[in-house]
Amino acid sequence: MSVASQDTAIRTGRITRTLIYVVLILFALFYMLPLYVMLVNSVKPLSEITGGGMMNLPEEFTLEPWFKAWSSAQIGVEPTGLAPYFWNSIKMVVPAVAVSTVLGALNGYVLTKWRFKYDTILFGLMLFACFIPFQIVLIPMARMLGLMGLAGTTWGLALVHVVYGIGFTTLYFRNYYAVFPTELIRAAQIDGAGFFQIFWRILLPSSGPIAVVSIIWQFTNIWNDFLFGASFAGADSQPMTVALNNLVQASHGVKEYNVHFAGAILAATPTLLVYIVAGRYFVRGLMAGSVKG
Amino acid sequence: MGFLDIDNTTKSYGAVEVLHNVDISVQEGEFLVLVGPSGCGKSTLLNMIAGLEEITSGEIRIKDSVMNGVHPSKRNIAMVFQSYALYPNMTVGQNITFGLEMHGTPKPEREKAMREVAKLLQIEQLLDRKPGQLSGGQRQRVAMGRALVRNPDVFLFDEPLSNLDAKLRVDMRTEIKKLHQKLGTTIVYVTHDQIEAMTLSTRIAVMNGGYVQQLGTPQEIYDSPANIFVATFMGSPAMNVLPAHVRLQKDAPHAEFSLHDGSLALLPFSQKNLAAWEGKEILLGIRPETLTDVDGADRKSSNIAEMTNRIVVTEPAGSDTFVSMQLGGKDVIARMRSDAEVRAGQDFTFAVNMEKAVAFDPETEARIAP
Structure with missing residues (x-):
């Protein structure tokens, strides 16, 4: 039966x-x-x-x-292809991702393990950064970049992305470190490790999954960003997305759809690669901290 | 002047005082156990000794130097945590030597110290493994190794055995005791387990509600508990506490309380000073093991009284048989030899070792005799 x-x-x-x-x-x-x-x-x-x-x-x-698309398409004045813009994007993305991730980790560390008065309010304000629409800050940011002498440079663009990314990276690392056993920090304090020694030797080596999340998130967002690139970049510091737009929107001559398609794929490849290489850690890291144990 | 002095120390969080005027002086080589229910402030006190929590008022001194405001790493203390707190990214060897490295000890010396400690704790074969690959007992050893390698003045243990299963806990308990006997170090040990407190300590501080209820040797705490809380917290099963009246018979004080059927039992006290309580109500404390069958009564006692009462439930536990009954309107447990012939519903003659009986003031709950 x-x-x-x-x-x-x-x-x-x-x-x-x-x-x-x-x-x-x-x-x-x-x-x-x-x-x-x-x-x-x-x-x-x-x-x-x-x-x-x-x-x-x-x-x-x-x-x-x-x-x-890579080396000879007409973008801007010279027929350079997308190559120089690709390197512009790399020069912008790598420092921006690295700095925003490290700063996010530091913030998360301080907000969870070195609690101080009003830290939750501060964290709330940083979270607020995640909800500010890009358009609102365009003009103030342009003014700031001008004052700092970074207008139209790759460094300026990287700075904008760092500032915008810190809210997210802080959120990730704070939640991750919130469930990181405080006893470990205390043990390290008794062992004589200082603020940064604890960070480098104890906390960061255990932050693999969440660092991957932060890197993928930041890399994808910064690489794919168009608005800041179009607003703040100079002619020689435009990122890949802006160049791709210029390529496709070019009003003279024949529309070379095959070149456009190739260019679009080229522009999308790095984020795809990052996701394929590190993707299996992504979900794991996103889940970490949300569920106990 | 002790080796470790906790001098009139308090701890407050905002307006809430969680530790009230704690005064403990620990001699060199002593094993002090802080025991109490959760939330009694024992871990807070330990963290204050470690320097992980600030001292609101009062002073903590180690070897006569004031520790208030001194960084944990500069107090020459070592701590074993409840979760062991091993660094997950380092090998066992690196875990053990991390503290030495942070204190700038040269590498050859670190290696040597690590080998010695690993040999002492029999973890030499584990030195290259990561904490994640170790069993609970092994992690416990590594955590102790990390504390030992520093050769500190004071060892602090924060409930180190509570994450282990029952059998391992007993083994590690013995091992910690052996280690203490061998090394003669000064230890402050926090636990909520009264058996751990009794077996390990040279002195116990029983804490509740932020107060040290009683500080004394295990024997003092067990035989002369300062109040009802200490009496019922220490010992398993807990001390029976029942309301009784003091009556004088031939000028000797007796305890009078009701049996299961409402009739009264009158048992003589050994403590003559209770005569002053004549006619008043007291709380009578009787340890389960002093309430037995007649054959099982302590032959060395000078004051065995007998009474007949009805057995409600018997619980054979292998080594002992626990018998419960009604006395003074309370459920009372007696601890018998396992071969005592008892059954539920039976009227049975019990022997009470009144020499060990304790009396408490029902108002203040403080001990009045012995």
Whole structure:
């Protein structure tokens, strides 16, 4: 009896599971469609695209659009391709991510392990930073950058992103360190470790998962940012996103869709790579601190 | 002047005073246990000795130098935490030597000290492992190793055994005691477990509500508890406390209380000073092990009284049999030999060792005799 009922249980399970998989695969395909269109059209000659059949596989395979987008497309005055802007973005993203993550970790450390009067209010104010829309700060920020002599520079842009990112990184690290056993800090104090020694030797080495979250979040946001890049960057410090926009929006000549597609993929690659390399830590880190134990 | 002096020390958080005028002086080589229910302030006091909590008023001195405001690392103390607080990213060896490294001890000396401590605690084979790969008992040893390697003036233990399972806890308890006997170090040990307090300590401070209720040797605390709280907190099962009246018979004070059926029992006190309480109500404290069958009564006692009462429940526990009954309107537990022939519902003759009986003032709950 029980064996028979077990059998039917498995069979119904199999049917439901098949259904679930079919639906999931359909949604996955639908979701992947834009990427397919971009990839396929980035390796076609322009004539194939303008002749219709966006969904078709390329008849003639060419990597020419990729090379053109990278090194010779007309963006701005010189036909430089996206390459210099790519390096602009790197020069902006790496320091901005590093500094905002380290500062967030320090803030989280102080807010949880070196409690002081009104620390929760201070933390609340820092959280508030997460909810300020970008547009509000554009003009004051431009003035500030001007006063600091950083207007139109990559460093200025990095600074803006650091300031904007600290709210988020502080939130992440504070929540992570809130469940970090305070006894460890006390043990280190008794052992004679100072403020920064505890931070570097005890806390940071145990912060892997949340550091990954902070880095992915900051990297994605800063790399993908367009508004600050368009507002604060000079002609020679524009990030990748702004350059891609200039490439696509260029009003002269023929619209080279294959080059545009290739450029868009180039612009999206770094964030994809970061997510693929560190992604499995992402969810783990996001969950850490939210659930006890 | 002790080795560690806690002098009229208080602790307040804002307007709330959580420790009231604590006065304890610990001699060199003493094993002082602070015991009490959670929230009694024992851990706060330990943290104040460690320097992890500020002292609101009063003074704490180690070897006659005032520790108020001195950084924890400069007090020459070491602490073992309840969670062991091992640094998860370091190996056992690095954990043990971290304190020495922070104090600027050169590497060869650190290595040497680490080897010695590891040998003492038999954790030599664990030195290259991470704390996550250790069992509870091993972590406990490493935590002790980290404390020992510093060769501190005072060891502080904050409920170090409460995360271990019951069997390991007993083993580690013995081991800590052995270590103390071998090294003769000064130890302040916090626990809520009265058995740990009794077995380990040379002196116990029983704390409740931010006050030290009683400070004394385990024997003093057990036999002459200062008040009802100490009497019922220390000992398992707890001391029976029942209302009784003092009556004089042939000029000797007796305790009078009701049996299960309302009839009165009259048992002679050993303490003559209770005559002053004639006619008044007191609270009578009887330890379960002083309430036995007649054959099991303490032969050395000069004052065994007998009474007959009905048994309500018997609980055989292997080594002992616990018998509960009604005395003075309270549930009272007697501790019998396991082979005592008792059954529920039976009228049974009990022997009470009145030499060990304790009397309390029902108003103040303080001990009035012995």
